[in-house]
Amino acid sequence: MRRSTRRLLASFAVAASGLQVACLTGKTLEGGRLDESPETLHEACLDGDTLRVRYTAVVTAEFGEAVGRRERGAAIDASALAVQPRLPVHEIAVSPVDPADVMRRAGCRPVEVRLMAGASGEAPPEIPRDRARIALPAPVLHRDGTAAWVWPLLPVTLALDTVVTPTLAVLWVVYFPMTD
Amino acid sequence: MASPPREAGPAFRFPEDTFAFANELVSDYVVGPNGRLHMVPREVPSEYRQNCVTMARAARLFYAHARFEPSQPRADAATYTALVEEVMSRDPRDKRPVSGPVVIPGYPNLYAFSRGEERLVKRVVDDRLGAYFQRGNWRMILPFTRGHQRNMAERFLEAMGRAEAPVVHVVRFPAVDINHTVIVYGAEETPEEILFAFYDPNYPGLPRRMRYDRARRTFEYPESDFFSGGPVRVYEVYDAPLY
Numbered sequence: 502m503r504r505s506t507r508r509l510l511a512s513f514a515v516a517a518s519g520l521q522v523a524c525l526t527g528k529t530l531e532g533g534r535l536d537e538s539p540e541t542l543h544e545a546c547l548d549g550d551t552l553r554v555r556y557t558a559v560v561t562a563e564f565g566e567a568v569g570r571r572e573r574g575a576a577i578d579a580s581a582l583a584v585q586p587r588l589p590v591h592e593i594a595v596s597p598v599d600p601a602d603v604m605r606r607a608g609c610r611p612v613e614v615r616l617m618a619g620a621s622g623e624a625p626p627e628i629p630r631d632r633a634r635i636a637l638p639a640p641v642l643h644r645d646g647t648a649a650w651v652w653p654l655l656p657v658t659l660a661l662d663t664v665v666t667p668t669l670a671v672l673w674v675v676y677f678p679m680t681d
Numbered sequence: 682m683a684s685p686p687r688e689a690g691p692a693f694r695f696p697e698d699t700f701a702f703a704n705e706l707v708s709d710y711v712v713g714p715n716g717r718l719h720m721v722p723r724e725v726p727s728e729y730r731q732n733c734v735t736m737a738r739a740a741r742l743f744y745a746h747a748r749f750e751p752s753q754p755r756a757d758a759a760t761y762t763a764l765v766e767e768v769m770s771r772d773p774r775d776k777r778p779v780s781g782p783v784v785i786p787g788y789p790n791l792y793a794f795s796r797g798e799e800r801l802v803k804r805v806v807d808d809r810l811g812a813y814f815q816r817g818n819w820r821m822i823l824p825f826t827r828g829h830q831r832n833m834a835e836r837f838l839e840a841m842g843r844a845e846a847p848v849v850h851v852v853r854f855p856a857v858d859i860n861h862t863v864i865v866y867g868a869e870e871t872p873e874e875i876l877f878a879f880y881d882p883n884y885p886g887l888p889r890r891m892r893y894d895r896a897r898r899t900f901e902y903p904e905s906d907f908f909s910g911g912p913v914r915v916y917e918v919y920d921a922p923l924y
Contacts, residue, residue, distance in 0.1 A: 527824025528855060536897055563899075563912050587872040591831075591895045640873050640896030645827060673819055680816035681738075681773075 533651035546609035574600035701796035736882035755787030817924035827898035
């Protein structure tokens with residue numbers, strides 16, 4: 502077999518293996534998406550420019566069905582919360598914290614935090630200069646997840662993708678010239 | 682960050698740059714015992730249906746390739762037919778500005794033209810098979826990551842800055858409760874979300890908005906006659922050779 506042919510076949514194999522995570526496997530992962538949103542804020546403290554919060558998050562499947570609740574902790578860049586006009590929520594730095602450790606940090610001053618739902622049309626928060634009361638948009642605490650039922654299925658979907666994907670690739674080559 | 686605007690002419694105007702007639706539904710929809718919508722046969726069969734892709738494509742073609750001249754006298758049916766056919770024969774992937782736009786006399790915009798010449802426009806634009814042969818259909822069988830959807834939202838924002846009108850395929854494949862095509866023409870940003878204004882061929886003259894949730898990186902399609910509203914996946918079509 503010529504070297505160029507081997508390279509071509511190797512390229513095809515690499516491309517096909519890349520696509521394997523695409524169809525069934527990818528759609529399975531997509532179907533198992535979970536979203537976590539804060540439901541109840543229990544306590545919060547301010548450590549310099551870092552807001553530390555402990556809260557209960559509700560876990561929902563994509564269409565909003567609640568599938569569980571989790572205790573969570575987070576450390577948030579409080580200076581970003583005070584920026585006006587407000588920053589987009591995904592630009593506010595948040596890192597997970599063990600919920601048991603949220604209030605244990607020495608020098609962390611307890612503060613009152615108001616959780617804003619972040620729905621359309623909600624008035625922008627007023628951030629007091631003394632930061633005695635902080636408005637925290639709930640979407641800042643959003644986390645992504647994947648349902649546990651997905652993982653046992655992956656060997657099966659990967660095996661099926663190995664068979665299906667080359668067929669789809671051939672069909673796609675046929676389909677392409679017929680399309681608009 | 683949005684790209685600097687280029688000389689592309691006025692932005693897509695609603696409803697002026699859209700059709701005055703509707704793409705009708707094949708079936709009626711009723712709420713079933715599980716709270717979901719179910720198809721039931723229509724009492725009166727729809728006359729103009731399964732054309733959302735075709736109408737979005739055509740509206741985009743008119744936006745890019747046609748220029749309306751209301752000061753010129755109206756033409757006869759044969760002339761209008763030839764002009765619409767000329768517009769429809771152009772490349773839907775072309776963006777403004779294009780050379781040699783098709784001049785349509787006697788009407789100020791597509792909305793008025795498609796109301797005044799409804800039967801003619803419907804006949805020329807009609808292509809129910811067009812939906813099945815839209816090149817970008819392959820994309821729906823692949824997964825859509827949250828990152829992909831965030832990129833789409835950013836792309837739409839950039840397109841608005843260039844006065845473009847992205848044609849957008851809205852799906853939930855492998856679920857088939859929505860498989861629709863619209864044109865995005867505006868955006869309103871808040872820290873939590875982006876509300877994209879879009880032209881829905883099913884609702885002529887009715888401005889609609891689709892929500893992009895920045896935290897979830899997910900688009901949410903509004904309630905419609907055929908869809909109860911909720912998360913969807915979106916991607917742009919007629920924007921590149923593979924789409």
